[in-house]
Amino acid sequence: MAPARDSSSKTAATLGVLRDALMVVANVADGGISVPFVKGSAQIAIQLIDAAQVVKSNKDDCRDVAQRAAETMLGLAKTLTRLDPECDKLSDELKIQLEEFQIKLNDIRQVMQDLADRGRLRRFVKRNVDQGTIAGWKTYLDDARRQFVESSLIDIVVGQVEIIKKLDILESGIQNTNMSALTQDQIMESPLLSRTIPAKPAVFLGRDQDIEKALNTLTSQIDPQAHLAVLGPGGMGKTSFALTLLHHPTIKDHFKQHVYFVPCESANSCDQLLFYITSVLAIKKQDGEDILTSMDTFLRRGPRLLVVLDNFETPYDQKGSNQNIVDVLGRISSVRQVSLVVTMRGTIAPMGMSQVKIIKLGSLNPEASKQAFLAISPETEEQNALEELLEEVDHIPLAVTLIANLAKLDSVESLLQEWREKKTALLADGSNRLNNIEVSIGLSLKVKAIQEAPDALSLLALISYLPDGILMAQETLEAKTPHMKARKQALRALRQVALIQEHEGSINVLSPIRHYICKQHPLGQIHRQAIETYYTVLISKYDWDYKTAKPQISPPSSRTAATLGLQLWIS
Template sequence: MKDDFVSDNQAELIDLLTSLFEADELRRFVRLLPQGRRLSAALPAGTASLDQLAFETATLLERHGLLGAPLFDSLLNARSYRADEIEAVRRLFAAADPSEQQDTVALESEMPYLEWFFGRDELAEELAARVARDRVTPIAILGPGGIGKSTLAIAAVHHDDVVARYGERRYFVRLDGAPSADAVLERLGKAVGLAGAVTLRDVRASLCRSPALLVLDNLETPWEHDTGSTEALLGQIGNVRGVALVITMRGATKPAGLAWDKPVQVERLSDVAAREMFCAIANPDAPDDPVVDQLVGALDGIPLAIKLLAHRAEGDILANLQAEWTRSRMALLLRPDMEPDRLSSWEISVELSWTSPRMTDAARRLASLLALLPDGVAVEDADALVPGHGHAAVRVLGQVALAYAEAPRLRMLAPVRQHLSAMHRPSQDDLLRTMEHYRALAADYERARPLFEQVGSVLGQADCIMSLGDLALRRSEHEQAKACYEQALSLFDTES
């Protein structure tokens, strides 16, 4: 009887797989599962029909004991818009095995393991110390996409002091694919071990039993799409006595509704840490290879970009990778063995920020121009480049962390700039207006220079020439920039 019952469930799973995937999509999905490579190798050849492939997949999953929570969570991540059907099949398997519900709860609240972690030890220690206090004010971890916010949170969660304080009541809840406050509440319920329909009252009651650490990862997903309800939910959860709430968010702004502690701003890795990370993944014996500095230097200390390129370097000759990088650039920042998502594709990571509901047309226009200017733009020039909207655009780009302020300039990290310059070119009108603006500035400096010469101001002359060099650099006229800088330097030397 048990076998018949499981066979009925297996049939439901087969029907679900055939409705969710095409054959090639199903093969890619299987590769992402635990033991994915082994499972993929056991599947029938590429000529197999979708029905046959789904049957063999279900059989393999059952044989390897994989018909549990991780499988259905993966299905939900892959096809979140079919959540009701996926959950219905999940419940069938839970009913077939009384232990399944307990297993699901245990797996839901498992901590993610810490992967590659470099250059952030002090920051992790500081965060862990704040989290391990008796009373914790909510903490937001902020920064651009791919900078390592989630990894920093995971490092703090595994810190000895944090483990000693919270033990098993450490909950790390990923909110990718959770577009609303209701979806967040559902995932919270699963994380704390609640079965069936989940209410806010139940979640609060579970959290307040004893001290608990709750990390909400990628909170921008529900916050951007369901702002008011998400902030209301945060207010209800963050004010539960004994709960230490930590969020990670793409950007530089925090949700309203809570009194937040000082945010943790995650910045790019140092050159040393970036090199260590690349070599640890690509080839531990390569740190003395000068090519490493050239490859890593182009990635501006962004951990995701470093990791993706380092995986490409595994088993390759670095000089060969460098040649391919020169030709292909951003196309190499992708894990070809994985389904593309924000963690396996640099393009997807940047596009999540570009398509953010917080972005405006003016911000996209300024970002497209900024991507063509390696030296960034002076904030005072923003309104000249995007008339009437430039300063508001500067603010938006900072809030979504597509650009950063380095007073008095707005700059963009190199991998972000290279992606946007390839994928989102400025309009002809915006480009011509920008070129004309810098031509006019150059003319002003040329007119000012003789005046300084007449009054004998060597430093004034040098400043004008330096400014002309900056303008040449922004237009990628490197030889002209070099000549201006050398001339200005000689004037500075005569005055010193």
């Protein structure tokens, strides 16, 4: 089995390098390649790689298709840079062929995305049909490579650009492209970096007080430069909150059309963050200036505006120093006519923002949760089962949305039974954080604070292992975790990323997180033994009357009875 895993890992790494190379092609295409399809096709190939990385059926074949598409696209880009610069136009025949290639590539991407989003049953039923489809893709891409890259069909002029040098570097295994090396004229407009804001969420309920607080903060006449940090665990609807704000009549009246939404989920460096911000705000680098100076001048000379930096944890929590990110945030937030809204996973606002107000989003209240569900799936009738199901997922907005969409195809009672059997796997058929709750939780575990705290996952596993969490945490945490030497650092990290809930001295986790951690990161034997020893000693100090032990152990119930298999206590 080991060679297969090694091969799969190597393929994933290869696709990562190819993806970075395609990003370079897309970003510098305007700098010298006067062929419109190059930019679009590179972006499609990137999306194809992303989809291939998350498909669950015919995975190796799908990755092979993505690799062939990327290599064909990159080979084509190299060919374009090496041809005779005396010619300046594509032949009509080649234009048609390139357009057809882009259309076919997009068709493959769309079907690949459908494969990634399929549920288990549909994957099983369609597996053999999909294999035939994928084989056809491979044949087409091999033919396209021979046609465009290995033949002499292309008669196109291109200017002198840096693609060849950058691709050679990337193909040697260097993946961290310096985006600041690209001039503004070389920036390609990605569809994800639009200068118009995304649509308002179709369903957004239960946040009226928080929205009102945000509106008062951003439109205050007393404190006109206040900024906002929208914080919370993954799946709480921070992005939806920001978009609801941007579309609110009060915001439109206050900022007019000068509102901007910058998605930061893929901004893995300070250079990329600057690239995203300047692209969305249409900031051009001026002659004789660096991009930071041009951005500062643009903001100070412009009208009052509102900028949302969504999923800001991606650039902010990168490994190593984030001082450059902090400096950029400080520059923007110091401009008097700029208001910032930053959304990010966690409980602490990022450094660099002055006069920042904080809004922490948690689970919906039961009534709002129910109304949100019914807004998506209005035909639902089993009210008792619905309330129980929503309680099972702790009224987390993302979980409510996913279950409501499933309820269009199945009964609530059936979904409740399936949740009890599958837990978070029921909500894991999508390919990204917005339609797969396991992906959303997994992203929180990749945050730098968690990765750098040696005992963070072990402590989270322990809290998840105990159905009632850790009671009287301040007094008992050390005794329950004798082998966790970095427990304090671990606890701070879990707080920072909002993976735990604290109430009246107790520490617990939300239901989907608990089930996911128990499945993916089970408690180690050494910690299991330590907690069993703790409770065994504790029980021996009390009479068998459970009421005596109430401060430490909850009364017998189906949940607590499962704790560590201490059935002796209630036998």
